[in-house]
Amino acid sequence: MLDVISKSGAVAAVGAAAAPATATRTTCPYCGVGCGVLASVDKTGVARVAGDPSHPSNFGRLCSKGSALGETLGLEGRLLHPLRRSQGDGFERLSWDAALDAVAAGFKRIVDRHGPDAVAFYLSGQLLTEDYYVANKLMKGFIGSANVDTNSRLCMASAVAGHKRAFGADAVPGCYEDLDAADLIVLVGSNAAWCHPVLFQRIMRNREARGAQLVVIDTRRTATAESADLFLRIMPGSDQALFSGLLVHLAESGVIDSDHIERRTTGFEAALAQARRIAPSIAAAAVSAGLPETEVAAFFDMFARTARVVTAFSQGVNQSAQGTDKVNAIINCHLATGRIGKLGSSPFSLTGQPNAMGGREVGGLANSLAAHMGFEPESVDRVRRFWNAPRIAEREGLKAVAMFEAVARGDIKALWIVGSNPAASLPDADAARGALQKLELLVVSDNVRSNDTINSGAHLLLPAQAWGEKNGTVTNSERRISRQRAFLSPPGETRPDWAIFSDVARRMGFPGFDFRSAACVFREHAALSAFENAGKRDFDLGGLAELSDDAYDALEPTQWPIRPGESAGRSRLFGEGAFNTPDGRARFVAPEKPTLASALTADYPLRLNTGRVRDQWHSMTRTGTSPRLARHAPEPFVEINPKDAKAAGVEQNGFARVVTAHGSCVLRAIVTERQPTGHLFAPIHWTDETSAQARVGALVPPCVDPISGQPESKAAPAAIAPCAFARQGVLLARRPLALPRGMWWARLAVAGGFAYRIASDAQASFWLDFLRRNGSEDVVEFFDEAQGLLRAAAFRADRAELFLALGRSPPPVDAGLDLSALDKLSASQRLELLSGATAPRDGESSPVVCACFGVSERKIDAVIASGCTDAAEVGRLLRAGTNCGSCLPEIRRMIAKRRG
Structure with a gap:
């Protein structure tokens, strides 16, 4: 278990009043693995973060990002007070009452003039379920529009659609334990070694302990592919051709489960006929996928002869113009063999965001209502009666891309963006940025004061609580609900998102938003899931609908469904029980023939x-x-x-x-x-x-x-x-800088400030003037025109405020840049700095390979050179690779390179 102590100093401003106490059990805010975290703050404001050994998602392990959470809790750049755009590009502070009145009045004015579909919410998979629930209730239930969508649309919507088509509901059949029990794990479009490293190490332990085999299917050789027993580098867009070919092979090899198909599914013959049209043979599947026939045959044989198979898929499948068909082509193979909802056997969607699943549960997507219900008349009526919402939306709203196209057309005139940065993350992001500037009202709830979206014309900024400050629940990829608990005092005037939505709802005159706490929201969410359910819908939290506040605070990680009267959830779905379709049978889906949305051209080859x-x-x-x-x-x-x-x-x-x-x-x-x-x-x-x-x-x-x-x-x-650029190098600064247009730069955090890796055609005189304007007039310099070298620093007394090093070659990836190394420099030390005899770094200047323990490439290379022959030995000596393991492929690559 890794224990990390934040040394940023900024954390003290967040939790200075906190006394040492038993660590708070909470949940990591990054990917959909949903790792448990132990977090605490001591009297000096230093945050400690460690993996929770009792959490069933990670058993104490954290990835490099989770391990560094303690370093990310400072207040630099935080949005701490409500702001309103003033004249020009500035903002002015206003009270919460004034801000909430402005939001409510603005949305009401536009709805009254143009109707409810003229407004929209764009949410985030990093919101808590309680936040999502109140936002969805407000927009769909009372404003009366289904224009509520989320950045989760960009990462897992195809998995949702595939689940609904096959199972009748967005329900993941398997669980993480299946990765321990499977004899074959197939990763499709998933670089799990980097993106879900805690789960990937679970797969690796199964491989080492039980001999499980790993097949990786991807368009490029990733870190994950380097660990595979078989790597299939397929052509983009060919996933459903490969899995259609697999379905044909399974049928012709006689390994399909005919009893399962007959009793529990429909549509098999049509799906098989379509699969034969797409990939009638191993050879045809190989041609379509751009693979050697021998590799395809090996994969098909492994799948056919292995009873326990998990096929896990992620963005490489979902992020496609045929993503839903790809998902269903995978599911078809599991339905045909009966390998679903059983120990070690299921299709499995690896979710990208910490609460994409929770958002799906409460209707955070524009094409769904709360509690996994859709817009069928009976579901609309059921939710209308539960919420007492006479103006409830009765049809689907606009999905993310279509939503921003409607903003660009002027159809949507008010937009509330929460915890997301669509001006950077949406496709055709320049067009999205331009669309935002056309809105009559753009409200942004976030915990940062500036980002691409805010800078695209936000009118009102509402300060939201961040991880460590807020309370609620998240649901991970295996349907496991975990508590996110506060261990820091909320800074400034930040508030929970659910409370902000509730206050706006009340100001708009809507009843049913008198929530006192996140626990109140959760109880209503759970009660709705059980309302008129009686076992008909798998999403059911009825067993949690009457939790007391204390029981909610103490809630242990648990999977749904948890029906009324139950105290524990279910690990797997569909292994024995019925599916969520009207007849209780799963649906085989015949995918369309593979194609790509955009063809290559001479201009774009x-x-x-x-x-x-x-x-x-x-x-x-x-x-x-x-x-x-x-x-x-x-x-x-x-x-x-x-x-x-x-x-x-x-x-x-x-x-x-x-x-x-x-x-x-x-x-x-x-x-x-x-x-x-x-x-x-x-x-x-x-x-x-x-x-x-x-x-x-x-x-x-x-x-x-x-x-x-x-x-x-x-x-x-x-x-x-x-x-090409004339010069490139590094600029160190103690505060963020506004760099001039026309140059290339990338900012990264370093100890004591920021480093900018820069490239420019600007002359030395420009840079010296820049240092004076942004640092001080006391600038010392070294310039060798013949070599193209420039080193300069701007000083205040004996402290360098800025340091610049430029040359004609790329700068090294420096592992230890440290602004504190530029404090209290004597005259001789200034000269050494400019000559390059010393450098502003703490420790060695070599890229870091293991981020969990800060182990550099140089250290690892040294122990390899001394005789280490495997990654485990490197780990014993340096600890590298012994936490999340995401650096192990790179360590193995270094060993192979050294051994020739």
Whole structure:
């Protein structure tokens, strides 16, 4: 178990009054694994964060991001008071009463003039279930529009749609225990080693202890693929061809469960006939997927002869214009073999956000009502009566991409965005940003004072509580509800999101929003799930509907359904009981033939895939404040195959401009064989707050799955070309800087301040003037024009406020930049700094490989050179790879390289 102590100093401002106490059991705010966390704050305001060994999702393990939570709790950049846009681009402070009155009056005015569909909410998978519930009740139940959607639409909507088509409800059949018991685990479109590392290490332990086999299916060789027994590098868009071929193979090999198909399903013959049209043979499946026939045959044989199979899928499946069909093609293979809802056997959706599942439970998606009900007349009537909501929405609202298109057209005139940054994360992000500027009223509830969305014209800013300050529940990928508990005092005037929504509802004159606490909200949410249910709907929290406040506070992690009279949930669904369809049978779904939304052209001959890196989260609002999380991948980058790089003239560690029909980015080029020819990969995390020209969302086309509404983010037609700058280097600053236009930069947190990795054609005189304007007039410099070297620092007394080092070559990835190293410098030390004899760092200057324990590449390479021959031995010596294990593929790669 890893124990991390925050040394930021900023944490003291948050919890200075807190006394040492027993750690608070809470839940990590990152991915859908839902890891338990132990958190506490001592008298000095230092936060301690550790994994909760009693939580069944992680048993004490945390990934690198979760391990660094204690470093992300400072108040720098926090939104602490309600603000209203004043003249120009500034904001003025106002009271909560004035802010809430303005929101309520603005929404009411627009609804009265233009009708309820002229307003919308855009929510976040990082909200708590209680927040989601009240927002959904307000908009759908009382304002009367279903224009409530969420950034979860961008990551798991296709899984939801696939579940509903197959099972009749959005219910995940399996649980994490299945990853321990399976004999074959198939990961499809999932870089779990980086994105769900705690679960991935669970898979690895099963492999080591029981001999389970791992198949990885992906379009690029990820860290996950490096650990696979069989890696299938498929062509984008070919997932349903591969799994259609598998269904045909299962039928022809006689391993289908005919009794299960006959008694518990419908539509098998039609689905099989369509599968035969798509991939009638192993050879045909191989051609469609762009794979060697022998590899496809090996996978089909492994699946056919293994009784216990878990097929886990994530964004590589979901983020597609045919994502729902891909999900159903996978589910079809499990339904055909009866491998569903049984120990070690199920299709399994790995959720991307901490409470995407909880949002789905309460109707956070525009095409669903609360408690997993849809817009069927009987469901609308049921929710109307429960809420006493005569104006309830009676039809689906606009999904995320369509919602912002309606904003651009002027159909939606007021939008409330909560805990999300769509100006950076939506596809065609430049168009989304432009749309926001057309709104009559843009309200943003968040815990940051500035981001791309706020800077796109927000009129009102409402300060929300952040992780560590708020109370409620989240639901993880295995349907497990866990408590998120406060262990910090809320700073400033921040408030829970559910309370903000409730206050606005009351000001609009709506009854039913007199919630006193998160527990009150949860009880109503649970009661609705059981209302007129009687076992007909799997989502049922009736057993929790009468929890006392104390029982809610003490609620242990538990899975649903928990029906009235029950005290524990159910691990698996559909193994024996009926499905949620009218006849109780699961539906086989015949997928459409594989296709991609956008064709390649002479102008855009490559496919751009977007995704995540190991140590960052979404738009880096939280992880971007941790110095050690910045040390593995400090810059926005694009991966490209050596052949494509040579053809385009792009060099390793040089810059490249990536262009699509919707936008362009300038990114550091990483030339690697792990990326297939014809394909690029770029991470999604950087925004205009943290970089210049690196908002990858601006490159993604607004093409969506026609069923789920989820955008295709993995196969945009793109072009790439080299991009050169005269000088590049590092700028250190004690505070965030506004860097001039026309240059490239990426900001990362370092000890004591910020580092900017920069590239520019500007002359030395420009930079010296910049240091004077932003630091002080006391600037010392060293300039070698022949070598293109510039080193300079701006001082106040004996303390350097800014430090600049520029040259013609890329700067090293420095593992230990530290602004405190620039304090109290003598005249001789100034000269040493400028000459390069010393550097502003704490410890060695080598990239960090293991972020959990801060172990650098240099240290790992040294022990490998001394004779370490496996990753376990490296772990025993350095601890690297012994916590979340997400660095193990890289350590193994280093060992293989050293051994030749």
